[in-house]
Amino acid sequence: MVSFFSSAVVMAEDENEKKEEKMVSFSGEVGAFTSYYNKDTGERVSKEALLAPVFTLTHNATEAYISIYGYFTKDSSELDVSFGKLFHFGKYEFDLGVSYYNPESLTEIKGDFVAAYVGVKGPKVWGFVPAVYIEAVSPLDRDLGGSGVLYKISFQDDDFMEIYGQSFGLLLEGGGNNGVYGSDPIPVSFLRGTISTKINVFSQEVRLEGSLQDCLGGIARAAGIEPYIGLRMVF
Numbered sequence: 001m002v003s004f005f006s007s008a009v010v011m012a013e014d015e016n017e018k019k020e021e022k023m024v025s026f027s028g029e030v031g032a033f034t035s036y037y038n039k040d041t042g043e044r045v046s047k048e049a050l051l052a053p054v055f056t057l058t059h060n061a062t063e064a065y066i067s068i069y070g071y072f073t074k075d076s077s078e079l080d081v082s083f084g085k086l087f088h089f090g091k092y093e094f095d096l097g098v099s100y101y102n103p104e105s106l107t108e109i110k111g112d113f114v115a116a117y118v119g120v121k122g123p124k125v126w127g128f129v130p131a132v133y134i135e136a137v138s139p140l141d142r143d144l145g146g147s148g149v150l151y152k153i154s155f156q157d158d159d160f161m162e163i164y165g166q167s168f169g170l171l172l173e174g175g176g177n178n179g180v181y182g183s184d185p186i187p188v189s190f191l192r193g194t195i196s197t198k199i200n201v202f203s204q205e206v207r208l209e210g211s212l213q214d215c216l217g218g219i220a221r222a223a224g225i226e227p228y229i230g231l232r233m234v235f
Contacts, residue, residue: 028055029207033230036071037213040133040152042175042190042220046073063087078103084117095119099135109181111144113137128155128172137180148180160195168197177218186218207232 031052036045054069063086070079084097101113117135133152139145152175160170171194179185196209208231215223 022060025058025060026056027058027235028053029232029234030054031230031232033228035226035228036230037190037192037211037215037220037226037228039173040135040175041150041177041180042192042213042215043181044215044221044223044226045071045078048073082117091123093121095121101137103181109146111146112140113146113181114140125155127160128157130155133175144182146180146182148178148185150177150180151175166197168195170195179218181219183219184217186216189216189218190214190220191216205234207234 031054033046033050033052035047036050036052037043038045051072052070053072054067056065056067058065065084065086067082067084068079069082070077072078078101080099080101082097082099084095087094087096096118097116099115099117101115103109103113115135115137117133119131119133121129121131123129131154133154134149135151136147136149138147152173154171154173156169156171158169159167161168171192173190173192173194174188175190176186176188177183183189190213192211192213194209194211196207199206199208208229210227210229212225212227213220214225215221
């Protein structure tokens with residue numbers, strides 16, 4: 001009887017531990033790129049090679065999360081943080097949150113910024129997942145200026161085509177702003193296409209990707225069409 005009771009207590013403790021382990025989840029990736037453009041503004045963050053790690057801690061029951069992400073070159077760095085929460089309404093997913101950015105050491109943008117954002121993903125259309133992202137940005141130092149709103153529309157198909165048994169995804173993006181970060185306002189400042197594929201290296205998922213971005217002006221600096229490649233190690 002005592003043995004049975006002890007076993008039951010141990011089993012209960014194991015179940016509680018499993019539940020506690022499932023309360024939060026950790027995910028992350030480390031990206032390496034030949035050059036890098038901001039995924040939401042199209043701004044060229046670095047002409048040279050860059051590391052871009054992202055680490056996210058999620059409360060599974062509420063889908064609230066905190067993400068810490070950075071950009072590192074041999075001469076400079078930037079570290080940012082976001083707090084957000086996912087909501088689901090039917091076939092639509094909403095991502096609402098706030099961010100803190102410290103771009104000064106890596107770009108020409110002066111000062112620190114806070115932002116509120118909302119992202120919406122819809123159901124697939126012709127194989128692509130459509131998404132809209134809107135962000136309102138404000139400087140901590142009002143005298144520096146740079147407040148504004150940026151927006152981006154994207155279409156993503158993770159299984160766009162297959163070559164010799166290897167699946168490739170396609171991501172199409174375009175965005176603009178009303179003069180955010182002190183740039184010239186432009187309805188469409190960039191267009192970007194990215195092809196990617198996943199491989200396993202020693203049981204670790206690695207994503208290889210190549211992008212072409214057309215920098216049309218504003219914060220994207222009208223640099224023309226520029227290619228860059230990278231890889232992301234996901235864990």
